[in-house]
Amino acid sequence: MNNLLALIPALPLAGFLILSLTGRHLPKSIIAGIGAGSVSAAALITIFIGMQFLQSPPTGNAYTQTLWQWMQTENFSAGIDLRMDALTLVFVFIITFVGALIHIYSTAFMRHDRDYARFFASMNLFVCSMLLLVMADNLVLMYLGWEGVGLCSFLLIGFWYETPANVAAANKAFYITRIGDTAMAIGLFLLFRELGTLNIPEIMTQAPAHFQPGASNVTWIALLLLAGGMGKSAQLPLQTWLPDAMAGPSPVSALIHAATMVTAGVYLIARMHVVFQLSPVAMAATAAIGAITLFVAGCSAMAQTDIKRILAYSTISQIGYMFLALGVGAWSAGIFHFFTHAFFKALLFLAAGAVIESLHHEHNIFRMGGLKDRMPVVFWTFLAGAAALAALPLISAGFYSKDQILWYAWSAQNGNPMLWLVAIAGALITAFYTTRLMIVVFWGDMKTHIGERPGKAMTIPLMILAVLSIVAGFIEWPHNLVHLSLFSDLVQRYLPETLLQEGHPPEIIFQLVAAAVTLLGVYAGYVLYYKNTSILEQWKASPAMLSLRNFFYKGWGFDDLYDTVFVRPFYFLTRINKSDVFDLLNKGIATTSQRLNEWFSFSQNGSLRWYVVGVLIGIIFVLGLQIWG
Amino acid sequence: MNVLFYLSSAIAIAATIMVITRYKPIHALLYLVVSFMAVAMIFLSLGAPFVAVLEIILYAGAIIVLMIFVVMMLNLGSETAQQEKEWLLPKVWLGPSILSLVLLGEIIYLLLRSGTGNASFIFIDSKKVALSLYGEYIIAVELTGFLLMAGIVGAAHIGKHKKKHLHRFLQEEEVSTKIEVRSTKPEDEKQTKPVAYKP
Amino acid sequence: MPFNPQAVLIVAAILFVLGLVGVLTRKNIIFILVSVEIMLNAAGLAFVAAGARWGQPDGQVMFLFILAMAASEVSVGLALVMQTHRQHKTLDVQELRELRDKTEEYSSI
């Protein structure tokens, strides 16, 4: 069993190697077979291992496999060691399973592309890196995966590299996540200095003994790791790259920028929960960042017109929920939301991709419309996803996970009513913009002619994901309704249980409020965009609303802010010093000697008399020394 | 003897002054002969008859004759004299002369300061000189032979009629310019090209 | 028979400086060569005087070497004079200034 672990990342890696080395000479069918096949095989192995894991839990609740010693010096060693525990299992399952579905979808979606092999090679490499990230036994290997997914994200955002905007988006994504990564690296250094190890199980056992709760060192470590997570998971203030990252192909957005990579921050915090628990400041910061992000991004999503940007902002917002859950100490709830979110957001992106492709690469939702009857499969699956995103009560997976988070935001140990209030406002906004999206895209008049309709390879993954978006929530019910908690039982083999604080209102009230708010959001969307659009027209006429809309549309102006504060000064700094100010130093020396040369060279004028006079003066001088010296 | 010395010294200095102030080369050379002969007299007065004779034979004889030959060959006559005349103005000779006088003053001052009074006169005959020359100075004599040899060969070589040669490094540089793209301006190359002089 | 070595050396110094003035003031190479001969001769005189002062033959030996050197110098020098006259059509040292510094050629480096 342990030996199978290495196969999971190795298969996509093999796919990457084959495709990148020989891909240009292979026919598309074989490329598709290798690309999708390797990930599917990895998914099958994962399911097999997962079954084993559930049936007969291994000792220590983890499978481990040591591949080889990576590096070792005096007191530091890191191995290429894999580890599969409950948390990893959830992530690996999502990565391989959703990944496989997205790969299958891509075989059809990308069929006309020139660089078919490059696409699948990059996707396979991504899956491999992401698997290494979550399966790493030590933080260095995790950092390898962490940077690896960053690279693949860069490659795939800039997949259509001939458009400069795409390349710029890819660069932006890399730069901003790199800032987070650097902070995380510093966190690792500090962690190593304190504990002398970067092995995850050792950290888990040693940290509580080594650190006082709330000590400044552990706070710094946790905050630095959090910064890494913020970069990767597009949390405030490092969120600006994700909307631009939508320049990549839709399957990429689905896999990397919705389901897996952007949740790496969630994984990191969950993985390092011991460290975070030791630092109340970091926990509060996590929760606060999650809360602020979910609200800010939700507001931005309301104003977008590009279908993928709406989904991108909603992704940021949903990850904000996960951070909020982790921050208040509701570990399993956060992971559960990741679990359901992976399904429905992947579904939404894939469905959006299908819509975009059918409408000749039209991204603007206001030029879509009336697709309900013409693309029924896409419509119904999109509806399932949208329902989950809006967290429609009882019938969608999103409800079960989000409801938990809302409840814990108040009642968990670190929760407080303010967080709950923000979260519930976010829920309202989510429901609203989801409804807006649905109505504008699928109802109303058709505005763009439909081209090629999606084929089987695209619709079947959509349907599978749609089913999962509904049923995935049923494995974990609220305690007061049905006593079923398969998911939290599983992840709590690794993560601590969620502790509640004393004296909070009964859970049912929260559920009712949440359900009511969701329905209110849906209703608001229905009224504004379907039933009574004149209200909207009135708003558009008022300058205050319009400027608010523009503010939201620009993502609260973060891009402009960073542009003025960082980008322009940086460009200025590099531009004024292009020719290296230190060069003046040695140019100065050279010029000085040249000037001196010019001064003195008049003495070398070729005149014999002049030279003899020089000699004469020399003799006079020497004799003068004899006389007076 | 002192009378002889002072007299010939005066003649030598006067003749030398005449040498350096003549405009015509041939006049200067004739005064030079006088100067050399006066110096030979000084040698004689110092008790060195051998070198006195050599002075007359070699300096006043051979070297002066050589010079006169050259002056004749190059046909340096009134034209040169005119040129020198135009040249030798006070502003040309005043500065160097003053400097030289300062030097002379210094030398004389140093000589007088370290003066040790009169010394007795010792006659040194040619036998003594010969013994010393072929005894302890034999290596130097050999080397002087080489020097004279080199002088003869050098004079013969330099005096030949010949075309200007270009050094091989410069030739190679020219080859390389054909192969590579030069950064320097093409005007530079023209300067390095050989300009054969035709008499 | 006594004599004053300083007096001889002073005469030598005067002759030397006169030669030097010749070198410095004249324009024609022939004159310069002549002046150099005067200077060499003055040096020889100083040697001989020193030899006479100490009663040693070395001074005269040195004079012989100077003589040999002067002879070869004159021969080579006159050959150079002829060659110069042939190539440059002048014996004016003020015009023979090929060895002067040509700064502008190196300023590109």
Added chain:
Amino acid sequence: MILAWMIIILMAGGLICWLLARWNKEVVKWVALLAVLLDLILACSIWWQHGGVPTSGANAWLIDYKAAWVPTYGISFHMAADGLSLVMLLLTYFLGTLSVLCSWNEVKGRIGFYYFNLLFTLTGISGVFVALDLFLFYFFWEVMLVPMFFLIAIWGDSNRRYAAYKFFIFTQAGGLLMLISILALYFIASAQNGAFSFDYTDLLGTTMQASTARWIMLGFLLAFVIKLPMVPFHNWLPDAHSEAPTAGSLILAGLLLKTGAYGIIRFVLPLFPQVTADVAWWAMLLGVVGIIYGALLAFAQTDIKRLIAYTSVSHMGFVLVGIFAFREMAMQGVVMQMVTHGISTGALFVLAGMLKERLHTRDIGRMGGLWTSMPAMGGVAMLFTMASLGLPFLGNFIAEFLILMGSFGSNVVITVLATLGLVFSALYSLRLLQKVFLGQPSSHISLPDLSMREMLIMASLTIAIVLLGLYPQPVMNLVSPVIKGMEKSVSFEMNNHQSVISIP
């Protein structure tokens, strides 16, 4: 003896190349290739014999060869190799082979003299890495300089004269300072020992006044940091790198810079353990300045080779920080950085050379979208730019990670600043990639992708950098006894008490 043979093979190869070029131009290349390959095989055989088992004890020499040279002045022909030297030798001959290969078609004029210079530069470099007699060391130090000057001045680009003079003057100035220091050390030590000797082992235990030691140490250090280069003295590097022919850039970036770092590790630290600790803070600071300053300048450049050259300044800053952190881990990282920077930056220069061969320009403004016509080259370029920005699973990451983690224990603020260099490295690396390979294809002519020979060069570099990234342990095993031995002499523990200091 085998070390001497390595030197002799290269020298003989160089001379044969020069002589043979009159008759046959084609044979010359093969002779040069053969000479370097032979040395590569010899170096590998040493590794094969000694690499598996790390030798223990203070005396970490794997091979020690000593013969009298000028016994009167205590000059001996003393060469020895320990793990560090061996690693550097392997790198030298590996990159040397590639430098011969990559000038295969590039060099057209005076081919014999070219390979003569190339092989003599390699001779000097490998001599520097094995010489244990300071006189011999200085000799090789100069040997590697002069042929390199010719390589730049004769086969360089349009501004080659300027670059060559600048390179020569900078390095020579440093070299002369070192010579003064060597002589000072020599006389002080011989006064103490009663016997004249330039031998490293004899000079090692010299005791002197702190002020004297500081001046002598500064002489050595200046020579080495100019070569490294450290920031105020880095000006020669961009010019020399950008004007040199491809093989010249490869050797400059891959090997010549490493001699500076090697010199610091081999000579400055063990000879002057006390005073080195005094300047450590300044050296680390200048290292950090180099990291950030080099990165900022790299970002601003429009000349591809100049850009890569400034990345070298940035990367070598890490070396400086790592050396003066006085930690074993950092030192391991330094050696890794020397090797991996040699490979990755060398590869980038080779790529730049290939681009120049095809496009006849170094201006990245006139490139763009080259991936479309040259996907293989694009892929390789992607890999090596990623290596240069320190992506894990490529060797540079291991190096930078170890350096930073090691130096974090010794100076927090400086390490944090150095870590910011990672962000800047991403900026310039991606800009390079974006301007050259991504974007709209600017030229309409289709360019040939990598040829077989180029493929061979790039494949070997790629395999090397990936192997070093995933399995660096053999190199670390080789170096570890050297560092351990040094740790005993150098006061590594001097800084160890600082590890309790927490971030404010």
